[in-house]
Amino acid sequence: MKNLRVRFAPSPTGYLHVGSARTFIFNWLYARHNHGTMVLRLDDTDVERNTEASVQSIFAGLHWLGFDWDEEYRQSERLALHRDAAETIFAKGLAYRDFTPAHSGDDETSSAQGAWLSNPGMRELSREESDRRAAEGEPFALRCRVPRGEDRTLRFVDGVYGAQSKLADEVEDFALLRSDGMPTYHLASCVDDADLRISHIIRGQDHLTNTFKHLLIFEALGVDPPQFAHLPLLVAPDGAKLSKRKHGPVVSVTTYRDAGFLPQAFVNFLCLLGWSPKNDRDFLSLNEIRDLFTLEGVNRANAVVNFTESASSPSEFGPFDPKAVWLNAEHIRALPIEELSRQLEPFFEEAGFHPSPEKLLAVTPLIRERIKLLREAVSAADFFFVSELAPYDPAELIPQKGDAEMARRVLQTAEQVLAKTPFDHDSLDKALREAAASLGLKAGPMFQPIRVAVCGRKNAPPLFETMVVLGRELCLARIRQAIARIASLG
RNA sequence: GGCGCUAUCGUCUAGGGGUUAGGACGUGAGAUUCUCAAUCUUAAAACCCGGGUUCGAUUCCCGGUAGCGCUACCA
Structure with a gap:
């Protein structure tokens, strides 16, 4: 469609809000689907509340999400x-x-009777x-x-x-x-929409009733009004509109970024709130969404962002909507190893690890299916990057139906085997299983002591791959330490 | 208070005058497995209420209820 122009017009009074982000996305999808123009306009007429920091945070949020726009304006320059x-x-x-x-203030004089x-x-x-x-x-x-x-x-x-x-x-x-001569939102918005030749105004449903006022302004301006489309609101589990005050950081886009959401996963999640591709699919790439997007697919009821309220029931994956977390895990698994490895890097850096790209690339496939948020990679893989394992409970070395003596025998056998076995997956697999058989043990009781010795914990990636990445020397050193720890157990 | 919008599993949703009301997340059970994951199978789980219209309404209409929005010299 030629001359199709949409705009996203945030007022920079805080960080980029998830509701605003979704409004931007829907505008962007509509523009790109129809080969139109995407305009970004800062509605910064409220000088009291606007800050440059907020402007930067909005840009940062939008860029993190991976979006672009074609034109940019500031209302304050159009007074x-x-x-x-x-x-x-x-x-x-x-x-x-x-x-x-x-x-x-909020005097009740007008609300008592009628409007x-x-x-x-x-x-x-x-x-x-x-x-x-x-x-x-x-x-x-x-x-x-x-x-x-x-x-x-x-x-x-x-x-x-x-x-x-x-x-x-x-x-x-x-x-x-206003009495200070500044235009109100209604005036500035409509004048700019008219001047910028905006053809479609796609915005939150909280403006639905304001639209009648806007119609009057366009008429007074002597221009045809654009097309309007209102989006159902994003609300909290308590039904209230998302707000920083009430709901905290879960309404800020940066919170998702910092927790290790992939932008494409977060966008995917947001798009499914109030819009449906109507084909029973929910894991979608941006391009797929863009191709499928229509206003007809938008529904009318408010959508709940199902985050966990407050710290009352701390969930394993933070306060986030479980579906957002699941989608993120799906997108993580869909990423090529090289790309995922690059995405993980800053999280390790921030945690104080400085893995080489090669090492990180080797570790990535081992944790890819074990993390739902990028940030989790650090705790899932820290033992690959420390020279000294953090202290762990030596009792963990002892398998379910075993004792310290059994653990000791397993580790001593492992030490001998590892010292002379080629350090690749298949060789280790074969040698260790044979060792287990010779000790009369099943795989489980055999591998647990080794895993704990090598990783410092019970839950870890598959043993052989892990040992290959760690290398023979480190594995042997850690096994010797484990043997010593068992001795200390008494 | 006035005006407006909305109403399908816990959540996101599909559907639509006659259906076993579908999918996904989450939850339960099981399978697989060297642990954890991942994966697979499976179970429980919904049409807000009342009246119409109709042979038949969850679907259409009206009313109620509830939720949300607007009712600022905020946006």
């Missing part, structure tokens, strides 16, 4: 445009000055008096003069929610300009 538009609307008589002081529509007297102020008071320097907000008593119905067809309508008489005279 003149917004003010001109406000002036034009005022000149047309479609807006009026409201000299009522801004009411602070507030406008401040008394202000809408009816004569042009002369309005001009006079403005000239005297009295501060005012500029409000939209919403059609009254015309029995007018505002309508639009939403790309997701279908035909929508609302009586203009039920829309309040919302502000266009």
Whole structure:
């Protein structure tokens, strides 16, 4: 589709939120699916709350996810445009000055009965008096003069929610300009959408009812409104909208990155929240999603991000939605070893290990199926990179139905075998199994003491591959230490 | 309070006037295995309630209920 233009318009008041990220993704998918243009616009008109750090964090989050965009704007650099538009609307008589002081806080005066529509007297102020008071320097907000008593119905067809309508008489005279002269979100957003020729506005459902106001602004501007499509919201298990205050770091994209999510897995997860390919598939690449994506596939009910609330029930894989974790494990297994190895590297560095690329590449296949988050690789494979094993309980060396003496015999036999067996998988396999047979042991009781001696723990990757990577000398040294530890057991 | 939106297993969802209401995650059981994983098999688990329309509604309509959103000179 030519001239298809969408935009993602975050206000930089904090880190990149998972809900915002999903909104970006859906816009991006729609643009790329239809060969349109993706615009990134920073809606930074709220000078009090906007920070440059937040802008950077949004960029960082989007880049980590692997996305790009075609054009970039900042609303704060377009103020003149917004003010001109406000002036034009005022000149047309479609807006009026409201000299009522801004009411602070959350007083309940308006919510008691019915809806507030406008401040008394202000809408009816004569042009002369309005001009006079403005000239005297009295501060005012500029409000939209919403059609009254015309029995007018505002309508639009939403790309997701279908035909929508609302009586203009039920829309309040919302502000266009604040008393400090700054445009409100509604004005700035619509003016920019019009100026940037945005053809489709895809945003959160929290804007669904705001759209009627926006229709009025586009009309006042004398332009055709774009198409609208609203996305169901992402909510917490308690049903509330995701918020940093209430739900903590699980709503920040960086939390997923730092915990070891693969961007493609996280994107996959987010896309499945409120959208379905309708083909019973859930493990999808970005390209597949892009090809399959349509607004018709978006559903209308809010989706719960099923993270674990607070620290009340700490889960093995953190607070994350189990499906996100599972998808991440799937994507990890789908990655070529070289690529996975590269992805793992920073996590080892951060943990203070400095593995050589070759060593890491050798270890990666051994842990690939044992981790669900990249970060887990460190604890799953640390014993490959330390010269000295962390202290472990010598009792672990003793197999289920065995005793210290049996463990000692196993280890001594292993030491002899390992000293003279070629250090490759098949040779070790054969030699160790034969040794087990000669001791009258099954594989289990034979391998556990060796595994614990070599890895320092019971649960580890397969023994032979592990020993090959570790090398003969290190294995022998650790087995000797283990024998000593058993002796100390008494 | 007003207005709007929504409602299928615990969660994400498919489906749709007549179905054994499907899939996935998670959970239980089993198989496999040198441990842990992975893998395979398998089990339990849902159409919010009430009225219509209809031969027949989970599906269509209306009402209720619940949840969410908006109701700011936040976005």
